[in-house]
Amino acid sequence: MTALRKELDIPCEAFVIGTVGRLQDPCKRTSDIIRALPKVLDSIPEAQLLIVGSGPDEGMLRALAAKLGVTEKVVFAGYQAEPRPYYELMSVFVLASANEAFGLVLVEAMLSELPVVATRVGGILTVVQEGKTGLLVEPEKPDKIASKIIELAREPELRFKMGRAGKARARAEFSSERYVAEVEKMYLDLARARALI
Numbered sequence: 001m002t003a004l005r006k007e008l009d010i011p012c013e014a015f016v017i018g019t020v021g022r023l024q025d026p027c028k029r030t031s032d033i034i035r036a037l038p039k040v041l042d043s044i045p046e047a048q049l050l051i052v053g054s055g056p057d058e059g060m061l062r063a064l065a066a067k068l069g070v071t072e073k074v075v076f077a078g079y080q081a082e083p084r085p086y087y088e089l090m091s092v093f094v095l096a097s098a099n100e101a102f103g104l105v106l107v108e109a110m111l112s113e114l115p116v117v118a119t120r121v122g123g124i125l126t127v128v129q130e131g132k133t134g135l136l137v138e139p140e141k142p143d144k145i146a147s148k149i150i151e152l153a154r155e156p157e158l159r160f161k162m163g164r165a166g167k168a169r170a171r172a173e174f175s176s177e178r179y180v181a182e183v184e185k186m187y188l189d190l191a192r193a194r195a196l197i
Helices: 002-008 030-043 058-067 104-111 142-154 156-174 176-193
Strands: 015-020 047-052 074-078 092-095 116-119 134-137
Touching: 015 030, 015 104, 030 047, 030 058, 030 142, 058 074, 092 104, 092 142, 104 116, 104 156, 116 142, 134 142, 142 156
Parallel strands: 015 047, 015 092, 047 074, 092 116, 116 134
Antiparallel strands: none
8 A cells, every 4th residue: 555655746744635536616616625625624634635546537536636735735646446445545434425336445445444525315224324423414505525534534443433433334234145145045036936946
C-alpha cells in the first residue's frame, strides 16, 4: 500500500475519505462530498479525498474542487478494474447518492473494514445499519456529510468498531457464498415442490 499511496501522493498521516463509483453526478452526487470537504478540513486539516472512478462529470467535479480551493486535497484516481487496494488506503468510505438501487461499493467497503457514511436512500438502507456499521444522512446535505465524517475522524474506536461490524455483516448477508447457497436452496425447494427429487 505504501507504493500506491506514494503514486497517488497521499501522505502517510492523511485521514483518507474515500468514494468509489461512476462520476455521474445527478445520481452519485460526488459533488456533495467535495462540498463537504472544506468543513471537514476546518476540523481535520490532514484529511484528503480519494475519488476512484470515471465518468462524464469528472471535469465538473475537478472545477468544483478548484472553485472551493481544495484541489490539493482531492485525488482523482480514475477507473480501477480492481479497486480493493484503494479501499485499503481509506479511513472512511462515503457514498452520497441521490438514489441507489443497492450499493455494491458499500459491501466492498465494509469487507475492507471501513466505517461508512451514506445517504438514507433506496437499497443503501438494506446494507448499512445506522449506528452499527455506519452513519446515514439525508441526500444532498454536504454539511451533514461533513459532520458525520468529522465524528468518525475524531473517534477512532468508533471507526474500528463499525468497520469490524460492517465486515461481519457483509460476510454474513452479502457474500457470494450466501448467494450461491440461497439460489441452490431455491432450486431444491422448487424441485421438491414438483416432486422432481
